Amino acid sequence: MAPALMQTEGVSKPNVHRRIEALATKLRRRQLIGSRQVALEVVRLLREIVSSAKFSSFKQLVEHLDEVGRVLQDAGPKELVVTNMTRRIAMLISEEYATALSNFLADSASSSGGATPSSIPPTPALGSNLDSTNSSFFTDAGRTRGGALGSIFDLLGHKTTSAGAISTTTDGAASTSHLGTPSALSSPSSSTPASPQTHSPSSSTILSRPNLPMRTPSLVSPHVQALLEDEFSRKSFSLKPLFIEAIQELMDEVESTYRSVGEQSIDHIHSGEFILTIGQSNTVEAFLKAAARKRKFTVIVAETAPSFSGRRTAASLSASGITTILIPDSNIFALLPRVSKVLLGPHLVLADGALLSIAGSLPLTLAANRMRVPVVIVGGMFKFSPLYLGEADWGMRDLGSPEEVLGRGEGAATGEEEEDTEVLNPYYDVVPAELVDLYITNLGGHPSSLLYRLLSETYGTGSS
Amino acid sequence: MSSPKPTSPEAQGSPKRTPASLPPPVGLASPKAAAAAAGGKVDKNAQKAAKAAKRAAAKGLQVGEQAPAPVAQQQGAKDKGGKPAAGGGAQATKAAAAAQASGSKGGEAAGAARAGHQGAATDNTDPLQLFLHLDLPSHSSQLSHSSKSSTSNIHPSIIRLALQYSEFKIVGANARCIAMLEALKDIISSYTPPAQTNLTRHLPTTHLNPQISHLIRARPLSVSMGTAIRYLKYEISLIDQEMDVEEAKSLLLLKIDSFIRDRILLAGKVIEQHAIEKIQNGDTILTYARSSVVEGVLLEAKKQGKEFSVVVVDSRPLYEGKNLLTSLRSASIPTTYVLLSSLSLILPRISLCFLGTHALLSNGSMFSRAGTAMVAMMLKEKGVPVVCCCETYKFSERIMLDSIVGNEMASPASLLSATSTDSTTPSIPSTPSANLSPLSLLYDVSRPEDVTVVITEAGLIPVQSVPVLLRDYKPLAGL
Numbered sequence: 035m036a037p038a039l040m041q042t043e044g045v046s047k048p049n050v051h052r053r054i055e056a057l058a059t060k061l062r063r064r065q066l067i068g069s070r071q072v073a074l075e076v077v078r079l080l081r082e083i084v085s086s087a088k089f090s091s092f093k094q095l096v097e098h099l100d101e102v103g104r105v106l107q108d109a110g111p112k113e114l115v116v117t118n119m120t121r122r123i124a125m126l127i128s129e130e131y132a133t134a135l136s137n138f139l140a141d142s143a144s145s146s147g148g149a150t151p152s153s154i155p156p157t158p159a160l161g162s163n164l165d166s167t168n169s170s171f172f173t174d175a176g177r178t179r180g181g182a183l184g185s186i187f188d189l190l191g192h193k194t195t196s197a198g199a200i201s202t203t204t205d206g207a208a209s210t211s212h213l214g215t216p217s218a219l220s221s222p223s224s225s226t227p228a229s230p231q232t233h234s235p236s237s238s239t240i241l242s243r244p245n246l247p248m249r250t251p252s253l254v255s256p257h258v259q260a261l262l263e264d265e266f267s268r269k270s271f272s273l274k275p276l277f278i279e280a281i282q283e284l285m286d287e288v289e290s291t292y293r294s295v296g297e298q299s300i301d302h303i304h305s306g307e308f309i310l311t312i313g314q315s316n317t318v319e320a321f322l323k324a325a326a327r328k329r330k331f332t333v334i335v336a337e338t339a340p341s342f343s344g345r346r347t348a349a350s351l352s353a354s355g356i357t358t359i360l361i362p363d364s365n366i367f368a369l370l371p372r373v374s375k376v377l378l379g380p381h382l383v384l385a386d387g388a389l390l391s392i393a394g395s396l397p398l399t400l401a402a403n404r405m406r407v408p409v410v411i412v413g414g415m416f417k418f419s420p421l422y423l424g425e426a427d428w429g430m431r432d433l434g435s436p437e438e439v440l441g442r443g444e445g446a447a448t449g450e451e452e453e454d455t456e457v458l459n460p461y462y463d464v465v466p467a468e469l470v471d472l473y474i475t476n477l478g479g480h481p482s483s484l485l486y487r488l489l490s491e492t493y494g495t496g497s498s
Numbered sequence: 499m500s501s502p503k504p505t506s507p508e509a510q511g512s513p514k515r516t517p518a519s520l521p522p523p524v525g526l527a528s529p530k531a532a533a534a535a536a537g538g539k540v541d542k543n544a545q546k547a548a549k550a551a552k553r554a555a556a557k558g559l560q561v562g563e564q565a566p567a568p569v570a571q572q573q574g575a576k577d578k579g580g581k582p583a584a585g586g587g588a589q590a591t592k593a594a595a596a597a598q599a600s601g602s603k604g605g606e607a608a609g610a611a612r613a614g615h616q617g618a619a620t621d622n623t624d625p626l627q628l629f630l631h632l633d634l635p636s637h638s639s640q641l642s643h644s645s646k647s648s649t650s651n652i653h654p655s656i657i658r659l660a661l662q663y664s665e666f667k668i669v670g671a672n673a674r675c676i677a678m679l680e681a682l683k684d685i686i687s688s689y690t691p692p693a694q695t696n697l698t699r700h701l702p703t704t705h706l707n708p709q710i711s712h713l714i715r716a717r718p719l720s721v722s723m724g725t726a727i728r729y730l731k732y733e734i735s736l737i738d739q740e741m742d743v744e745e746a747k748s749l750l751l752l753k754i755d756s757f758i759r760d761r762i763l764l765a766g767k768v769i770e771q772h773a774i775e776k777i778q779n780g781d782t783i784l785t786y787a788r789s790s791v792v793e794g795v796l797l798e799a800k801k802q803g804k805e806f807s808v809v810v811v812d813s814r815p816l817y818e819g820k821n822l823l824t825s826l827r828s829a830s831i832p833t834t835y836v837l838l839s840s841l842s843l844i845l846p847r848i849s850l851c852f853l854g855t856h857a858l859l860s861n862g863s864m865f866s867r868a869g870t871a872m873v874a875m876m877l878k879e880k881g882v883p884v885v886c887c888c889e890t891y892k893f894s895e896r897i898m899l900d901s902i903v904g905n906e907m908a909s910p911a912s913l914l915s916a917t918s919t920d921s922t923t924p925s926i927p928s929t930p931s932a933n934l935s936p937l938s939l940l941y942d943v944s945r946p947e948d949v950t951v952v953i954t955e956a957g958l959i960p961v962q963s964v965p966v967l968l969r970d971y972k973p974l975a976g977l
Contacts, residue, residue, distance in 0.1 A: 412549060460840050
């Protein structure tokens with residue numbers, strides 16, 4: 035299968051394409067399992083692509099990455115981590131680019147004598163002027179329109195303050211509700227309608243993302259600004275080291291997930307408590323093992339038929355000295371009242387906080403919720419997807435082999451012709467966010483109500 | 499149930515002798531001395547130790563801790579009770595295969611080692627201490643040829659029945675109760691009261707009680723069996739002392755038959771009729787594990803021409819649902835089979851849920867096969883009516899607030915062994931260590947609010963009416 039890299043194929047060399055192909059094949063064959071493993075592979079590949087890419091404009095690079103991401107995601111549609119990572123990287127390098135661009139523009143503006151350099155605060159990490167992290171940002175149309183709007187606003191602001199005030203107050207609600215829309219251009223400077231130039235930078239960084247690169251050159255003519263940006267975009271080739279550094283940081287973050295999650299464990303586990311978990315998750319194991327160095331507690335592991343992955347967890351935990359009780363899945367309900375926390379390592383966390391977690395998680399979390407037993411989720415930030423279940427369809431739940439559940443010929447009466455039995459063996463359950471009490475990531479612990487902020491900081495606020 | 503290793507019976511048979519060697523881990527008494535000492539003191543401590551030894555033996559077998567006695571004793575002295583000796587493993591297999599006697603010693607040593615372990619490191623508490631009051635099932639050979647005084651008077655039918663219970667050949671409240679009543683009929687028909695006493699005085703206490711306690715040694719009494727025994731004893735007490743023995747015996751046999759017929763079989767039929775009315779064409783009915791009543795309902799409904807499909811939810815360790823699946827399939831009922839963990843996937847299509855139960859507690863909780871509570875809760879949350887089918891003789895005066903106060907443990911061996919039932923599943927990869935304790939409860943207690951309606955032979959009642967029915971419903975005199 036040839037990957038569909040029609041438009042931007044030229045960006046990468048053939049040998050890189052072969053690597054993309056290889057990873058896609060691995061994903062397609064499910065040879066690569068585990069969110070963290072997939073995330074690392076994808077980041078590694080993208081790092082290579084960026085470092086060897088030939089591109090004539092920054093836009094082209096981002097589009098290329100985007101396409102590679104799509105190819106990989108199509109190969110492994112269940113591993114949404116692929117999209118998470120490509121979007122994250124696109125966002126990171128765009129941030130780097132935006133910072134560099136604004137510096138460049140400021141320099142050129144100051145060299146032309148007009149600008150006030152003090153009005154260019156450094157771009158905050160979370161608020162670059164990107165509408166979305168993939169191909170849709172930085173389109174030329176948006177750019178020129180932004181520039182034009184900026185200058186018009188400028189003029190209006192100077193002459194008729196009342197008009198500016200009206201336009202911004204009407205937009206105020208909208209721009210705060212969804213920060214990513216271009217309407218955020220009507221900046222909250224209206225609160226001080228006297229002059230748009232003297233608006234407080236703090237309010238702009240809080241309410242709307244600071245579109246500083248656009249505002250600065252408002253003294254320069256929009257035409258010149260567009261030219262400058264084009265020129266910079268062509269030279270963005272030289273920013274590669276910055277890009278690679280940003281990707282490397284992400285890689286470090288993914289690699290150190292277990293450690294950084296584990297470090298928080300003693301904040302959540304007290305001695306002598308009973309913790310119940312199901313399935314097998316490396317993050318959960320790391321979390322518990324880290325806690326076991328300081329505290330003594332008991333872990334109850336449900337064996338999680340039909341994969342029996344819980345047994346692996348039980349074996350691994352007990353081998354590292356944690357008192358472990360292995361129970362069949364049917365005993366979960368009976369033992370839950372004696373459990374003080376339920377710990378889960380989901381496959382994926384969707385944008386609304388819902389979990390895609392091993393089959394059996396929903397009955398467990400529901401029962402825990404009804405018995406007021408807190409449900410704690412541990413997982414790296416890379417597992418947090420900006421997609422909702424509506425977008426990532428229900429087919430995600432993925433059926434496994436029925437033979438694991440009911441062996442051939444089992445449950446059949448001998449001989450005669452009889453009704454066929456449907457045997458279902460789903461991999462995943464979808465657990466709604468309201469059943470989860472705490473999400474622990476490498477960034478810290480979060481309630482589900484904060485996840486949307488976390489995601490917008492991680493992936494930018496654009497819609498996918 | 500997987501077949502346990504051949505030596506485990508001996509290992510488990512030993513605890514009677516271990517108590518003597520309890521607190522001092524070092525210098526363990528020899529089995530003979532222990533046996534001699536054990537004759538006198540059967541205090542609480544000893545019993546506890548016996549239980550611990552039993553558990554340790556069950557676990558020890560898994561660990562391969564069948565080292566011959568001396569090795570294990572050394573281990574005990576070193577306070578390394580749980581750790582298997584590297585050399586012991588090889589010997590263990592030998593022992594398991596060949597010498598039963600050595601196996602017995604090994605098991606006992608394991609128990610002793612465990613006791614020593616507990617004694618020396620008191621802070622290292624048993625992770626299963628919450629469940630110490632629950633009994634492990636006795637193994638079959640402990641029941642059959644222990645040839646102690648206790649089994650000498652036991653009727654062969656009871657011995658056979660106890661074996662069937664302990665090997666889970668007969669499971670289910672109804673099946674166990676009927677089988678027990680049949681065995682009691684055997685006893686009664688071959689019974690002759692000793693010379694100086696009469697049937698009314700001798701039969702229920704001196705003669706029947708040891709038989710019943712033998713059954714209890716195999717598995718704890720089910721509520722259904724308790725009701726039946728109480729009924730039988732009541733009937734015995736009603737017998738006129740002057741009545742001819744043969745006549746009394748035939749009267750009792752008749753009474754037992756009528757109990758089986760009225761309280762169990764006919765009750766089941768009546769429940770079937772009530773339940774079938776609740777089934778509509780096109781329904782998808784969910785049931786968990788296997789209940790004889792529910793099975794009867796489904797088969798009878800099909801016979802009456804209802805069109806419906808059945809989702810069988812099942813779970814380890816007993817996989818009873820597979821048997822239900824077999825009989826539903828041969829009745830050409832469309833079936834779906836899932837495990838308990840996959841419940842949420844099939845939930846949207848379920849329109850009705852039938853659950854059988856082991857016993858119905860006085861607050862309306864079902865005391866039923868482990869997992870039933872989870873199923874009931876999920877369906878209730880989903881808004882599916884949960885119908886409990888239960889004969890009145892399974893109603894219990896008892897109230898349990900959780901599933902741990904009164905329960906039964908299944909042999910933990912099946913949890914650790916490579917699943918004997920499925921060849922495809924991965925076995926537990928590493929050797930289980932001292933930190934790993936398997937635990938498998940057979941029953942759980944559901945929440946009363948999860949049950950929409952209870953169908954009994956006395957009609958359809960809400961769970962709140964269970965205690966009322968329990969007090970007022972007297973289908974046969976004396977219950």
